[in-house]
Amino acid sequence: MLRIFEEYFGIHNKPDAHNPQWAYDILNSYDFEFQKNVLEKLQSLLYLKLDLCFVEKNKKESFYEAFTEEIVTANLNGIESEAAFLKPSNSSPPYPVVVVLHDHGGFYYYGKERIFMDDSTQPFIREYREKFYSSKRWALDLLERGFAVFCPDAFYFGKRRFPQELIKIFVDNKTYEQLTSLTEGSYEFIKLFNRISSELEEIIFKNINFYGTNWPSILINEDIAWLNYLLKREDVDKSRIACMGFSLGGFRTLFLSALKKEIKASLVIAFMSEFSKMLGQTSRHTFMVHIPSFTRFLDLPDIAGLILPRKLFVMQCSEDSLFPVDAMKSAVAKIEEYYSRAGCRHNFSYKFYPNPHQFNSYMQKDAFDYLFLNIQK
Template sequence: MIELFERYFGIHNKPSASDSNWAKPILDSCDFEFQKCIVEKLQPLLYLELDLCFVEKNKKESFCEVFTEEIITANLNGIESEAAFLKPASSNPPYPVVVVLHDHGGFYYWGKERIFMDDSTQPFIKEYREKFYSSKRWALDLLERGVAVFCPDAFYFGKRRLPQELIKTFVDYKTYEQLTSLDKGSYEFIKLFNRISSELEGIIFKNINFYGTNWPSILINEDIAWLNYLLKREDVDKERIACMGFSLGGFRTLFLSALKKEIKASLVIAFMSGFSKMLGQTSRHTFMVHIPGFTRFLDLPDIAGLIIPRKLFVMQCEYDSLFPIDAMKSAVAKIEEYYSKAGCRHNFSYKFYPNPHQFNSYMQEDAMNYLFLNV
C-alpha cells in the first residue's frame, strides 16, 4: 500500500533530514528582520524542496484563435502531471508570463482547462464559468494583450486527480462499479467523479498526514517544480513573470510568490483573511489549505510579508461566505503595515468588491489592467 501512496503523493514529499535546509536560501535573501522571523516560524511547518523541477516528457501544440496552446506532460520523481502554456499570436518570444494557479470549486476532474478550454461541448466547464467567472474564458484577455499564460494542474485536480486505483481502495463496491460503468469524460462520469473526490478529501487529508507531510506542502512543492521548469525555457522573459490565482489559486499564489523571488508581481483573489479569526461557520474550507499548527505561529498576512518589496494586489469579495469580513479587513491592514514598515507601501494595493466568492467580469478587468502594467 505504501508504494501506491508514494506514487501519488510523491516520494520527494516524504520528510527527510534535508528538510531543514529549504529555508536557508530564503533567509539569506531576506531584506528585513521581520521576514527572517516569518521564515523561521514557517520552516518547521512545511516540507519543501525549492530546487524541484518538472522534466518535460512531451508536448502537444495546437493553434487556437489568438494563441498557440502547448499542453506539456512532465515528470517529477515518478509523478506525471500536465501544464498548459498559452502563447499570444500578437507578440514574439521571450514572452512576459502570468502564472495562473487554478481554483478548487469542487471541480476535480479538470484543473487548468477551466481558464481557457472552449466550453461549447463541455457542460461542466460552461456551468462552472457561469458560477465563478461571469461565463468568461478570462485567460484569453491576457493573451490578447500580448502576455503568455502558464497554468499547471494542481495535486488532486486534472492530470493529478485521484487515480481510480485509490478510489477503489476507499469507496464501496457499488459506487466503484457505477463509476467504471460510465464513459470516462462524460457528463455523468465527471459529476460522479467530482462527488467522490469531494467526499474523499478528508480521508486523503488523513493519509497525507500519516505519510508524514501535509497537503499544502504537496501543492506548493509541485507549484515550485512547475515554476522552475518555466524558468528554464528560453521563450520566457525571466524579468517579467507574474502570478495570480482565485480562491485555492489565491492560496497557492500567496505561498509560491512568498517563496520564489522570480515572481515580480502577485495577484491574490478571494483568499486573504486572518485564519485565526475563522472559528465557526466560515471554517468550511477545503482540507487542502490546512497546515497543522499554522495559527500558533503565523497567519496568512505574515506569508504576504515575504513578498515585500515586490508588488502585491489583494482582491477581496465583500460578501464572501468563506471569510469573516473583519478577518479580511484586518488581514489587508496587517499587510499594509508590513509594506509601510519596509518603506514600499506603494507596491501594495487591495480592493473590496460588492459580491460573493467569485472572480467576476469587474474583478477580471481590474486584474488584467494591473497585470498589464506590472509584467
C-alpha cells in the same frame, strides 16, 4: 499499499532528514528581519524543496487564430502531471508570462482547462464559468493583452486527480462499479467523479498526514517545480513573470510568490483572511489549505509579508461567505503595515468588491489592467 501512495503523494514531500531546514537556503535573500522570522517559523510547518523541477516528457501544440496552445506533460520523481502554456499570436518570444494557479470549486476532474478550454461541448465547464467567472474563458483576455499564460494542474485535480486504483480502496463496490461503468469524460462520469473526490477529501487529508507530510506541502512543492520548469524555457522573459490565482489558486499564489522572488507581481484573489479569526461557521474550507499548527506561529498576512518589496494586489469579495469580513479587513491592514514598515507601501494594493466568492468580469478587468501596468509595459 505504501508504493501506491508514494507514487501519488510523491516521495519528495516528506521531511528530509539531511536538510530539515530548507528556509536557511534563502534566508539571506530576504531584506527585512521580520521576513527572516516568518521563514524560520514556516520551515517547521512545511516540507518544501525549492530546487524541485518538472522534467518535460512531451508536449502537444494546437494552433488557433489568436494563440498557440501547448500542453506539456512532465515528470517529477515519478509523478506525471500536465500544464498548459498559451502563447499569444500578437507578440513574439521571450514572452511576459502570467502564471495562473487554478481554483478548487469542487471541480476535480479538470484543473487548468477551466480558464481556457472551449466549453461548447463541456457542460460542466460552462456551468462552472457561469458561477465563478462571468461565463468567460478569461485566459484569452490575457492573451489579447500580449501575455503568455502558464497554468499547471494542481495535486488532486486534472491530470493529478485521484487515480481510480486508489478510489477503489476507499469507496464501496457499488459506487466504484457505477463509476467504471460510465464513459470517462462524460457529464455523468465527471459529476460522479467530482462527488467522490469531494467526499474523500477528509480521508485523503488523514492519509497524507499518516504518510508523513501535509497537503499544502504537496501543492506548493509541485507549484515550485512547475515554476522552475518555466524558468528554464528560453521563450520566457524572466524579468516579467507574474502570478495570480482565485480562491485555492489565491492560497497557492500567496505561498509560491512568497518563496520565489522571480515572481515580480502577484494577485491574490478571494483568499486573504486571518485564519486565527475564522473559528465558527467560516471554518469550512477545503482540507487542502490546512497546515497543522499554522496559527500558533503565523497567519496568512505574515506570508504576504515575504512578498515585499515586490508588487502585490489583494482582491477581496465583501460578500464572501468563506471569510469573516473583519478577518479580511484586518488581514489587508496587517499587510499594509508590513509594506509601510519596509518603505514600499506603494507596491501594495487591495480592493473590496461587492459580490460573493467569485472572479467576475469587473474583477478580471482590474486584474488585467494591473498586470499590464506592472509587467507588460
